[in-house]
Amino acid sequence: MPVAEERADYTGSESAIELKAVTSLERGTVFEIRPPMIPPGSVPVFDDREAHAIVGYRHEHVGGLFTFYDLEGHVVGLGEKGLEPPLVDPLDLIVLVGGLVRGLARGTVRATGTRMAAAAGTRLTVRAVAAGAVTAMRLVMRKLVSVRSLRFTAATAKRMATRGRHVPLHVLHLAIKYGKREADPKKIKGLFQYGVPMFRNGQRYTLKVVVRESDWTIVHFHYQ
Numbered sequence: 001m002p003v004a005e006e007r008a009d010y011t012g013s014e015s016a017i018e019l020k021a022v023t024s025l026e027r028g029t030v031f032e033i034r035p036p037m038i039p040p041g042s043v044p045v046f047d048d049r050e051a052h053a054i055v056g057y058r059h060e061h062v063g064g065l066f067t068f069y070d071l072e073g074h075v076v077g078l079g080e081k082g083l084e085p086p087l088v089d090p091l092d093l094i095v096l097v098g099g100l101v102r103g104l105a106r107g108t109v110r111a112t113g114t115r116m117a118a119a120a121g122t123r124l125t126v127r128a129v130a131a132g133a134v135t136a137m138r139l140v141m142r143k144l145v146s147v148r149s150l151r152f153t154a155a156t157a158k159r160m161a162t163r164g165r166h167v168p169l170h171v172l173h174l175a176i177k178y179g180k181r182e183a184d185p186k187k188i189k190g191l192f193q194y195g196v197p198m199f200r201n202g203q204r205y206t207l208k209v210v211v212r213e214s215d216w217t218i219v220h221f222h223y224q
Contacts, residue, residue, distance in 0.1 A: 077133030144170035
């Protein structure tokens with residue numbers, strides 16, 4: 001569980017630094033900020049091979065047609081039931097059990113793929129998605145984890161390296177892209193706070209990120 005919010009001790013004049021490495025400290029933890037243009041009922045696509053994170057969504061239409069979206073809400077592929085690799089084999093589903101991501105063994109699930117995919121906490125893996133769509137999803141993910149577009153202070157870099165406080169870099173990008181922009185709570189000139197709903201292992205939180213927009217430095221972030 002995330003720790004309680006620490007005192008937001010920043011002045012806005014802290015030096016900006018770049019992260020030396022950006023790796024998830026909690027491989028079994030799934031973070032999600034859903035782009036507002038993703039249709040309701042869409043199923044997250046979890047990349048269990050490369051990014052180890054949600055990289056896109058699959059939306060099913062009436063008649064068995066599917067639309068695939070990347071994390072920026074762009075359509076990256078279309079599909080039709082019966083024309084893609086098994087839709088959906090139980091091995092292509094993961095379920096959050098006790099905060100861990102676990103695969104479902106073949107034969108343990110009798111519900112249809114669509115019904116299972118709609119279950120709370122269930123996500124499709126990339127094995128259930130057309131290869132072209134997966135490639136496009138991963139390209140956007142790689143862009144979102146670029147360390148050159150966001151900078152940190154010594155305090156926020158330390159938080160990024162601390163289990164229980166770490167938030168994946170692409171999630172911070174999404175918070176700034178889709179979050180509600182407001183004045184800094186401490187009223188410091190040049191700083192703005194972005195707030196957005198975020199899910200961690202299926203549980204809803206509010207993520208808040210305070211940014212110095214002159215050089216896109218994150219001076220504070222927390223979720224609760």
